[in-house]
Amino acid sequence: MSAHGNDWLEQLDRHLASPCLAWLLGAGVSYGANIPLMYPLTARVRELAAGNEHEQLLNALFDELPGDTHIEHVLSQLGDYTALATRTAAGSVNIAGHAYDKRQLTSTHEQILEWIADTIRWGIVPARNGAAAVVGNAENSLIRINDHSDFIRALFHTSQAGLQDRRKPVRIFTTNYDTLIEDSLALASVPYWDGFTGGAVAFRSYRFGDEEPKSGIRACVIKMHGSIDWHLGDDGKVWRVRSLDTYPNRNGLILIHPQATKYAATQRDPFAAQFDLFRRALSTRDDNVLAVCGYSFGDDHINQEIELCMGRMDSRTTLIAFAEEKDDQMPQCLTLWRNSSWGARVFVVTQNGIYVGNEGPLHPPEEGSSHKWWTFAGVTKLLRDGSESFL
Numbered sequence: 001m002s003a004h005g006n007d008w009l010e011q012l013d014r015h016l017a018s019p020c021l022a023w024l025l026g027a028g029v030s031y032g033a034n035i036p037l038m039y040p041l042t043a044r045v046r047e048l049a050a051g052n053e054h055e056q057l058l059n060a061l062f063d064e065l066p067g068d069t070h071i072e073h074v075l076s077q078l079g080d081y082t083a084l085a086t087r088t089a090a091g092s093v094n095i096a097g098h099a100y101d102k103r104q105l106t107s108t109h110e111q112i113l114e115w116i117a118d119t120i121r122w123g124i125v126p127a128r129n130g131a132a133a134v135v136g137n138a139e140n141s142l143i144r145i146n147d148h149s150d151f152i153r154a155l156f157h158t159s160q161a162g163l164q165d166r167r168k169p170v171r172i173f174t175t176n177y178d179t180l181i182e183d184s185l186a187l188a189s190v191p192y193w194d195g196f197t198g199g200a201v202a203f204r205s206y207r208f209g210d211e212e213p214k215s216g217i218r219a220c221v222i223k224m225h226g227s228i229d230w231h232l233g234d235d236g237k238v239w240r241v242r243s244l245d246t247y248p249n250r251n252g253l254i255l256i257h258p259q260a261t262k263y264a265a266t267q268r269d270p271f272a273a274q275f276d277l278f279r280r281a282l283s284t285r286d287d288n289v290l291a292v293c294g295y296s297f298g299d300d301h302i303n304q305e306i307e308l309c310m311g312r313m314d315s316r317t318t319l320i321a322f323a324e325e326k327d328d329q330m331p332q333c334l335t336l337w338r339n340s341s342w343g344a345r346v347f348v349v350t351q352n353g354i355y356v357g358n359e360g361p362l363h364p365p366e367e368g369s370s371h372k373w374w375t376f377a378g379v380t381k382l383l384r385d386g387s388e389s390f391l
Helices: 003-016 027-033 038-049 055-064 071-087 102-122 146-159 180-187 270-282 300-310 332-338 376-385
Strands: 021-025 092-095 098-101 170-174 196-198 202-204 219-223 226-232 238-240 254-256 288-293 317-322 346-350 353-356 359-362
Touching: 003 288, 003 317, 003 346, 003 353, 003 376, 027 146, 027 376, 038 055, 038 071, 038 102, 055 071, 055 092, 055 098, 055 102, 071 092, 071 098, 071 102, 098 102, 102 226, 102 254, 146 180, 146 376, 170 270, 180 219, 219 226, 219 270, 226 270, 270 288, 270 300, 288 376, 300 317, 300 332, 332 346
Parallel strands: 021 170, 021 288, 170 219, 288 317, 317 346
Antiparallel strands: 092 098, 196 202, 202 238, 226 238, 226 254, 346 353, 353 359
16 A cells, blocks of 8 residues: 555545534435435335326426436426416416416425325335335334444544534535434434424424524534425424324425425525525535535535535635446546546545545555445444545
8 A cells, every 4th residue: 555545545534533524415325224216216206196196297297307307306397387377377387288277286296295205204125136115104114224323323423432522513414305314313312403493393493594503412414405304384384293293284295305395585495594504514714524425416506505615715625525436437526526626625435446636546446346435334434443444
């Protein structure tokens, strides 16, 4: 192992132990928990819609969108059509030769959200090797929290052990709708803040532009696309509610995906507030680290926020992206970023090695094998045992 290569490994470990650390976790971290990725989730929603009153509209939306459309794209399209129907004199829109009024559009939107929430809440094991798919339910949950619990223990009880008195709370941003990060923090006795106040039933007390708490907690959980336990009440308040509770009245609207509802004022929009927190975390004047795992870099809004903040002249953010090189190609934005003027602050950790700026891959695996350090379980091991444990 070269001394130069050793230096990068030491830097990687040091960055992940930074006193100013944020994580961005995507759908890939929940795959092992039996929560489907976006395209299997899309297939499940279409399966549930078969023979249902919503099937015609859902099929029409898929037919008019590109071939790689998934269910979040459909939710966005439905949100746009609903807004258009509200503004038209007829109070409806024409889709594939059929007129749909606001009530029909809203009903389909809300039903899709329910299907998504139920699938994520109880889990699904897809069909494979001739075995039929297994679908979870309230009597037989398929959700497994082990990977998330291992990650949280490695993050707070190993790599950050003894640092809580001189470090800021770790910000954990996630695009996932599930509650496995929050549940794992609680199971590990790690106090955290999520913008809500209360107990099993809680109200959203955080408002756009407020400061996050700085003491009494070790983590901030910021759910950028909402959560299966977020609901919009009759009074316009956002509630965090257990799935089987009959109160408060929630209008049937689960707040997942940023276009699930529209707010007249940015100050009341929980999604705008979440992205504002993300923007501020990346724009801090202190040396700070954004580590990314399980995220495919397919969200243009998030990618733009990262690029804008990293590209600022006064940026002191280091990006560590744990990602897969599919067909030996990393996500295009990572290739662009690591070859940019600020590429020296970009680490990309893949199955083929470590890239730092335009250098790499460093520490490639032995011929015929691949590194696992880019996976969620691999990141957990890296936090617990250090990067050299993979060599």
